[in-house]
Amino acid sequence: MTDGRWPRDAKRWSGADEMADPELEVAGERVAPATGWTMTWLDPALGLVRLTDGQRTLTVLVEGSGSERVVTLRGRRIPVTARSWRERMLAETEASTRGRAGPVVVVATLPGRVVTVSVAAGQPVSEGDPLVTLEAMKMQNEIRAPRAGTVSLVHVEAGQRVMAGDPILRID
Numbered sequence: 001m002t003d004g005r006w007p008r009d010a011k012r013w014s015g016a017d018e019m020a021d022p023e024l025e026v027a028g029e030r031v032a033p034a035t036g037w038t039m040t041w042l043d044p045a046l047g048l049v050r051l052t053d054g055q056r057t058l059t060v061l062v063e064g065s066g067s068e069r070v071v072t073l074r075g076r077r078i079p080v081t082a083r084s085w086r087e088r089m090l091a092e093t094e095a096s097t098r099g100r101a102g103p104v105v106v107v108a109t110l111p112g113r114v115v116t117v118s119v120a121a122g123q124p125v126s127e128g129d130p131l132v133t134l135e136a137m138k139m140q141n142e143i144r145a146p147r148a149g150t151v152s153l154v155h156v157e158a159g160q161r162v163m164a165g166d167p168i169l170r171i172d
Contacts, residue, residue: 023081023082023083023084023085023088024080024081024082025079025080025081026078026079026080027078027079027080028079034053036053036054037051037052037053038051038052038053039051040052042059046061047061047062047063048060048061048062049061049062058073058074060072060073067081067082067083067087068080068081069081069082086109086110086164089109089164090109093106093107093109093146094146102172103149103152103170103171103172104146104147104149104170104171105167105168105169105170106131106132106143106145106146106167106168106169106170106171107164107165107166107167107168108134108143108162108163108164108165108166108167108168109134109141109143109164110134110136110141110164111136111161111162111163111164112134112135112136112137112141112161112162113134113135113136113159113160113161113162114132114133114134114156114157114158114159114160114161114162115133115134115135115140115158116132116133116158117131117132117154117156117157117158118130118131118132118133119131119132119151119154119169120151120154121151121152121153121154122150122151122152123150123151124148124149124150124151125145125148125149125150125151125171126145126148127145127146127147127148128144128145129144129145130142130143130144130145131143131144131145131151131168131169132156132168132169134162143168145171146171147171149171149172150171150172151169151170151171152170152171152172153169153170154168154169155167155168155169155170156168156169
């Protein structure tokens, strides 16, 4: 991270999950993953991390939760954001629908099987209302309404398989 890049093979903040192709921002600027650097959690409870490239070793403090963290390196506090593809897709969808009055097509954020469809065509929904539950890798993920409106078209039914990006329903 000393050259404005983040370790390519860094584990997700908790140290438990891997992030494939993360989008990284350091101090508000998008950066590319750094080749050759590795990240090892020394003490996840305290947020102590070791960064090394085989020649240099840096110990940093990682604070915060979710995708937004603050990394303290050599006494300097640096805001860092690491988002997975799914988190980027959700953020882009939210940003594109915020303040819009036109129709919005809600898409699957990950591949899986539709477990439940909680709405029907013609039904009014509020922002945040549950729309569909997807099951992927034995976990259920709820897709919620990005904004208020009326469901005009439902593209899926329970038991159907969907891929990331497939249309789920439309809200007018």
